[in-house]
Amino acid sequence: MPWSDPGGNGNKNDNNPWGRRPNSQKPAFDIQRITQELKKLGGIFGPGGGRGGGPKMNYRWLHRLPFLVMAILILFWIASGVYVVGPDEEGIVLRFGKEVGVVQPGLHYRLPFPFERVYLPKVAQSRRLVLGYSGAADSMNPGMMLTADENVVDVRFSVQYRITNPSHYLFATTNPGQLIAYCAESAMREVVGRSKMDDLLTTGRGAMEQQARQITQRLLDRYQAGVHIDALRLLDVGPPKAVQPAFTDVTAAREDMERLRNEAQAYASAVIPKSKGEAAAMITNAEAYKQQVVDHAKGDSARFTDILQAYEKNPKVVSERMYLQTMQNILSHTRKVIVEGKERPVIHLHLPTAGGSPTDSIFAAPAVSMAPPMAPTVSPVSPSVSGAKS
Numbered sequence: 001m002p003w004s005d006p007g008g009n010g011n012k013n014d015n016n017p018w019g020r021r022p023n024s025q026k027p028a029f030d031i032q033r034i035t036q037e038l039k040k041l042g043g044i045f046g047p048g049g050g051r052g053g054g055p056k057m058n059y060r061w062l063h064r065l066p067f068l069v070m071a072i073l074i075l076f077w078i079a080s081g082v083y084v085v086g087p088d089e090e091g092i093v094l095r096f097g098k099e100v101g102v103v104q105p106g107l108h109y110r111l112p113f114p115f116e117r118v119y120l121p122k123v124a125q126s127r128r129l130v131l132g133y134s135g136a137a138d139s140m141n142p143g144m145m146l147t148a149d150e151n152v153v154d155v156r157f158s159v160q161y162r163i164t165n166p167s168h169y170l171f172a173t174t175n176p177g178q179l180i181a182y183c184a185e186s187a188m189r190e191v192v193g194r195s196k197m198d199d200l201l202t203t204g205r206g207a208m209e210q211q212a213r214q215i216t217q218r219l220l221d222r223y224q225a226g227v228h229i230d231a232l233r234l235l236d237v238g239p240p241k242a243v244q245p246a247f248t249d250v251t252a253a254r255e256d257m258e259r260l261r262n263e264a265q266a267y268a269s270a271v272i273p274k275s276k277g278e279a280a281a282m283i284t285n286a287e288a289y290k291q292q293v294v295d296h297a298k299g300d301s302a303r304f305t306d307i308l309q310a311y312e313k314n315p316k317v318v319s320e321r322m323y324l325q326t327m328q329n330i331l332s333h334t335r336k337v338i339v340e341g342k343e344r345p346v347i348h349l350h351l352p353t354a355g356g357s358p359t360d361s362i363f364a365a366p367a368v369s370m371a372p373p374m375a376p377t378v379s380p381v382s383p384s385v386s387g388a389k390s
Contacts, residue, residue, distance in 0.1 A: 081112045088124035090166050093117075099167055119170055123163045126230060131181055132156040132188070145189050151197040156236040157209075159184045159216070161227045168226030179225055180216075184232065187215035200237050201247065202254050209234055 084107055085091045091103035093110055094117045103118075110116040132143030132155045143155050161180060163169045173179045191212045195204055213232040220227055239247045311318040 077112050081110045081116070083108055083110065083118055083120075085120060086122075088122050089120045090123045092119040092121070092166050092170060094119070099171070102166065119166070121163055121166045121169060123166055126160055126162050129159045129161075129177065129181055129184070130156070130235070131159065131184055132235075145192040147192055147197045147200065148194055149196045152240055153192065153197060153200060154236070154238050154240070155188060155192060155234070157184075157188060157212075157232060157234045159229060160231040160233075161229050163226060164228045165224075165226030168224045170226075172224045172226060176225060176227070179223060180220065180227065183219040183223075183225075184212070184216045184229075187212045187219065190215060197239070198250075201239075201250060205234050205237065 083091070085103055085105045087105045089105060091108065092099060093101045093103060095111070095115060100116075108118075110118055145153055145155050147153060159180060169176050191208050192200065195208055198204075200208065209232050213229050216232065217229045220229070238244070307318065307322075
């Protein structure tokens, strides 16, 4: 019998077996209403047409969901092969652990993991290692070295290097920095062992740095480390603490020596340019004199050539002309004597000479010689000469 039958239990006023009245308030949680709302919401996934005309959910898209998710993951996996090489980097591409190429700065693509991997070492970056004595009282201190004169020194130095071959740098050794440190320390011990302590503390540091750098580079090239040592600098070289005061005096003397050397170099810098200027002026004057002499000689040579050409055309005229010019040059610097004729006095004319004054020759009385009369001598004069005089 249903619970709503009034005669079922003799209760005429309450049809609900739980004692509620028919007009009592409905509960807040209505399962039927929630079910209807879920059916409406499920209708967005497929067309309606369920039982009672309500929306019906389409489950076919759920079969495609795993493929959609897989496609998205595959796209992300493929896109993970895009990478960028910086301007100070080089890319080393490995395919299944084997090097297949070196790429330059820019945007590139590789096969996604696990097929290919890319290492990007910074080849343009200068790296620095500080090695040697660290200041700790340790008997195994790597900076404690023995010199050629059997003295112990504490050495602290730095190594600056850069990558030249990324492939060798990455794969030639498991720890490139440790390899560089071992090679540098070995080279420094070799150089210190061949040097004396005074040289290390005074003037031999520059040569020691150069030798240690070269030895370190040779060792690294032998191991194919793929790096280049740009510089190796000594940061601190000092004796043990027990003899530190005595070596402090040596350091002071070295500083005085450097100061005096700098003063001498400054003086030389002031004197040498002045001397070079004076030497340049003397050279310029000598060059000018040389050019003058050469030009004069060339002029004489050209004049002689002209006379020679004229002589070849008319030897007689040229010879007489040269004779007259020569006599004119000779007689212009000698005393003249004029003889008018037989039994005539000899007149000496004091004409001006090269060293005399023309005034004295003009106002001086002519000297008359009382030599005995001589027979007149007539020198034959060639017609050409007479004609030239006329």
